[in-house]
Amino acid sequence: MDELLDTTDINAVLFDLDGTLLDTADDFIHVLNAMLAEDNRPVLPSPIIRANVSNGSRAMVTLAYGLTESAPDFHAYRNRFLEYYAQHIEDQQRSSTPSLYTGIPELLTAIEAHNLPWGIVTNKPRDLAEPILEQLQLSRRSSVLVCPDDVRRSKPDPESLWLACEQLDCEASRCIYIGDHKRDIDAGRSAGMTTIAALYGFIPDTDNPLDWEADYNAEQPDNILEWLDDNRWRLPHQ
Structure with missing residues (x-):
């Protein structure tokens, strides 16, 4: 019981698209x-x-x-x-079909099994993002898609993440944002979310993702699911 007092419920899990959900x-x-x-x-x-x-x-x-x-x-x-x-x-x-990273299908299924909404906040224009999601049959599963077309300031500004929370009717402090770029982590931190760095994504050798100060670093999508399981699908208080 004491452990649960130091945690809070997750409201939603949000993903970047390229380099996080999809290997494009x-x-x-x-x-x-x-x-x-x-x-x-x-x-x-x-x-x-x-x-x-x-x-x-x-x-x-x-x-x-x-x-x-x-x-x-x-x-x-x-x-x-x-x-x-x-x-x-x-x-x-x-x-052909675009490629989801290995472990992402299982992660999305687990999120849905816990009755949590998940969505996508990307800097990819909507007219390019939507056809890919349709092809992967993710459009109806994803609860929200926020693109640069929808906001005045895209990531690293937190506006797009706050818009996703507004559309999901959830609190930013109870959301997780996962991305493979410093701007993703900066946006998530500025929005007040728990952040996970997708180290398996498109990260140049000149970048050190440990400097991004994400709350958790995932070498593979499987690690995200392990982290959620280890935390009993709750967020540790920051």
Whole structure:
């Protein structure tokens, strides 16, 4: 009984998308190198692209073309990348299925078995996120999807996480947020949530996720389920 006095109920579990729920690195690699080949530029090694996936389309343009956002051609290249990416997702729907990380299906099933809602808060645009979730048959299972389209300030600002809580009618202090980037952990901490760093995601060698000060670091999705079980599906008081 004393142990339970030092814990609180979990209201919801929220996830980042790329690098946390989904391993979408191959999609980014395919699209970016297709653009480079079309422009008669050398393609980039897969590990270099993979390490930058969590930074999104802007990082892809900078990585491939050496352009900053202030460059005149930057947004044209970014829009082209997004168009190619959207077409790739459409083609993929006809030929293959995106990859959930090993252990994620079991984790989602366990969350649902405990009658807890789970959802996604991502910096991926909605028109790119929704088709993937539909293909994976996660749209109806996920209780909330918040994208940059829905807020004025995306992560690392906590606005998108607070919006998810509002839509779920739950308290931020009783939510868990899981992500593979420092901005995810910063957003979760600023929102007042318990944070879990997904160390299995797209983390560059130059980053040290231990410096992010997440409440828990998960080497694999299985570790998240183990942590929840060890804590009896309750949150330790911070």
